[in-house]
Amino acid sequence: MNIIQYETNVLFYKIYKSITRPEDYMNWSYSMIANGLESKSLLMLSSMNISENIFIFEDYFNKSFSEVMLNKPTFVESARSYIAFLCSEIVNKKRDVFEVTKEIFKIIVDLEYSDDLSVWIELDDNVDWIYCDNKALKQEESVVRQLIIDEAKRYLVTQEVEDFA
Numbered sequence: 773m774n775i776i777q778y779e780t781n782v783l784f785y786k787i788y789k790s791i792t793r794p795e796d797y798m799n800w801s802y803s804m805i806a807n808g809l810e811s812k813s814l815l816m817l818s819s820m821n822i823s824e825n826i827f828i829f830e831d832y833f834n835k836s837f838s839e840v841m842l843n844k845p846t847f848v849e850s851a852r853s854y855i856a857f858l859c860s861e862i863v864n865k866k867r868d869v870f871e872v873t874k875e876i877f878k879i880i881v882d883l884e885y886s887d888d889l890s891v892w893i894e895l896d897d898n899v900d901w902i903y904c905d906n907k908a909l910k911q912e913e914s915v916v917r918q919l920i921i922d923e924a925k926r927y928l929v930t931q932e933v934e935d936f937a
Contacts, residue, residue, distance in 0.1 A: 781853030811839035
């Protein structure tokens, strides 16, 4: 998967879930420009003031998206890319691995428990046990963290996003 498709899929996941913020649109526009796409609306989007109304960002995004002629990803494509984004957050130590695992689990529920993602269900169960202060698993907390990191790396490789995640 190329960076343009990946970044677009990640943004569309946020659009599908209605969790976009102005900076999401701006960051997408910066990435598109940095990777060779160009249009009048895309340049406008990248130069907007972050305090503008979200609806203005959405309008310029829709115009930009149409002008650069990208394909709209399906929910499944965007969700899988968002999982890759979250895995990169784990691998790059940007967020707590347990917190991100809980987020990935929620996406898997949305994907109706896809078989290839079932390992994350088990990892989420392990996180639950740690959060519930199960003393037997508490001493294994570092092991569970490492299992999550290893699985995040595997997922990035399978999604072919390791070069830019």
